[in-house]
Amino acid sequence: MNCQEFAKFVYAEPLRERSSAAMQRLNDHAARCPSCARRLAAASHVEQSLAGLGHVRPPTNMLHNVMTQANAAKSAAPAAGKRFGDAVGWAAGLVGMMSLAGAYLLATPPTSWLERLSFRWTRPIGSVNEILGPLASDVTLVALLATVGALLVIAGFAARSRGA
Amino acid sequence: MTSQHDESGRRDAHDRAPFDCVRDRQARLAVTAVRGGDTEAFGQLVELYQSDIMSLSIALLRNVTAAEELAQDVFVRAFRYLHTFDDRKRFYPWLATIAYRLAQTRWRERAALASRANEMSDGMAGPSTQDEPLAALIRDEQSQRLWKAVRALPFGQRVAAVLYYQQGMDIGQVAGVLGVSVGTVKTCLFRARRSLHTMLQPPENPAAAREER
Numbered sequence: 001m002n003c004q005e006f007a008k009f010v011y012a013e014p015l016r017e018r019s020s021a022a023m024q025r026l027n028d029h030a031a032r033c034p035s036c037a038r039r040l041a042a043a044s045h046v047e048q049s050l051a052g053l054g055h056v057r058p059p060t061n062m063l064h065n066v067m068t069q070a071n072a073a074k075s076a077a078p079a080a081g082k083r084f085g086d087a088v089g090w091a092a093g094l095v096g097m098m099s100l101a102g103a104y105l106l107a108t109p110p111t112s113w114l115e116r117l118s119f120r121w122t123r124p125i126g127s128v129n130e131i132l133g134p135l136a137s138d139v140t141l142v143a144l145l146a147t148v149g150a151l152l153v154i155a156g157f158a159a160r161s162r163g164a
Numbered sequence: 165m166t167s168q169h170d171e172s173g174r175r176d177a178h179d180r181a182p183f184d185c186v187r188d189r190q191a192r193l194a195v196t197a198v199r200g201g202d203t204e205a206f207g208q209l210v211e212l213y214q215s216d217i218m219s220l221s222i223a224l225l226r227n228v229t230a231a232e233e234l235a236q237d238v239f240v241r242a243f244r245y246l247h248t249f250d251d252r253k254r255f256y257p258w259l260a261t262i263a264y265r266l267a268q269t270r271w272r273e274r275a276a277l278a279s280r281a282n283e284m285s286d287g288m289a290g291p292s293t294q295d296e297p298l299a300a301l302i303r304d305e306q307s308q309r310l311w312k313a314v315r316a317l318p319f320g321q322r323v324a325a326v327l328y329y330q331q332g333m334d335i336g337q338v339a340g341v342l343g344v345s346v347g348t349v350k351t352c353l354f355r356a357r358r359s360l361h362t363m364l365q366p367p368e369n370p371a372a373a374r375e376e377r
Contacts, residue, residue, distance in 0.1 A: 011361070042361055043357065046361050053326070054308075056231075058214040062239075065236050070240060
């Protein structure tokens with residue numbers, strides 16, 4: 001290793017990353033060359049200084065401030081949860097009411113409500129009659145709609161009351 | 165925390181590893197406790213890492229007041245997002261990544277504010293953050309001199325130097341925090357060492373420093 005190579009190599013890697021063989025080569029050259037020995041000492045000094053870089057004292061009130069904000073964040077989390085619970089409750093209740101209304105409409109004789117609608121909107125209701133007419137006589141579907149509707153309304157109330 | 169440092173607040177590289185090991189174990193216990201609903205256990209995490217995060221914040225922002233705010237926000241954000249922390253990994257690199265990302269947001273805000281202020285004040289420059297005294301936050305004079313030199317380094321170099329040398333991370337972890345390649349970190353550290361070599365020479369012999377380079 002000559003002085004040029006030494007100068008290039010001495011800062012190439014941090015001391016921590018240097019292999020013992022590489023360190024040996026540097027030391028061997030430094031033992032023969034006083035100028036490079038000074039370079040090596042200076043490079044080591046920089047790294048040792050950096051490794052011993054003093055810690056910055058945190059502000060005295062940091063712990064208190066952080067814990068105050070952390071506690072505020074924790075108490076804000078249930079509030080967000082309550083809002084979410086409310087929204088889910090309202091949505092479930094609304095869908096449940098619609099299901100119940102659907103079940104009621106299907107359960108009543110088709111002539112009563114489909115014809116009443118047909119009376120007002122003759123043209124579109126013709127096709128609605130064709131689709132909904134057979135469904136109206138399906139007792140299982142009506143029962144299913146009514147059950148799902150009732151369950152959703154109950155779940156909606158439960159979600160809202162749990163949020164409160 | 166202060167009991168874990170010597171009088172000057174310094175810690176040598178060789179006694180860093182066992183200290184980090186103990187600290188990681190304490191951090192893991194505290195994280196488990198906080199996740200179990202014990203908010204007060206988060207205070208232990210703050211005490212364990214506040215000094216490191218404060219040092220990193222100074223390296224990131226240079227401005228002491230902004231660094232104090234950043235350090236607090238880092239912990240608050242860590243508390244909020246603790247559920248996302250993978251506890252098979254070390255806690256501090258995760259915390260340092262939060263600090264780095266928050267600092268990036270601050271720069272963008274500051275850059276936007278500065279450009280607006282420049283427009284309003286017809287291009288007049290504000291006070292330099294470099295001149296802000298660190299004396300109140302760092303105990304001994306040698307460390308103050310070192311910090312002054314480190315703060316004068318370009319951004320990537322000073323953050324990489326603080327994470328690698330002062331906080332004992334390996335090159336891969338530094339790369340992970342900064343979101344850059346290992347090669348980039350090595351280059352930053354190389355340049356930092358070279359620059360600091362010049363800066364840390366005794367003032368009576370600056371010519372020798374140049375010759376050494």
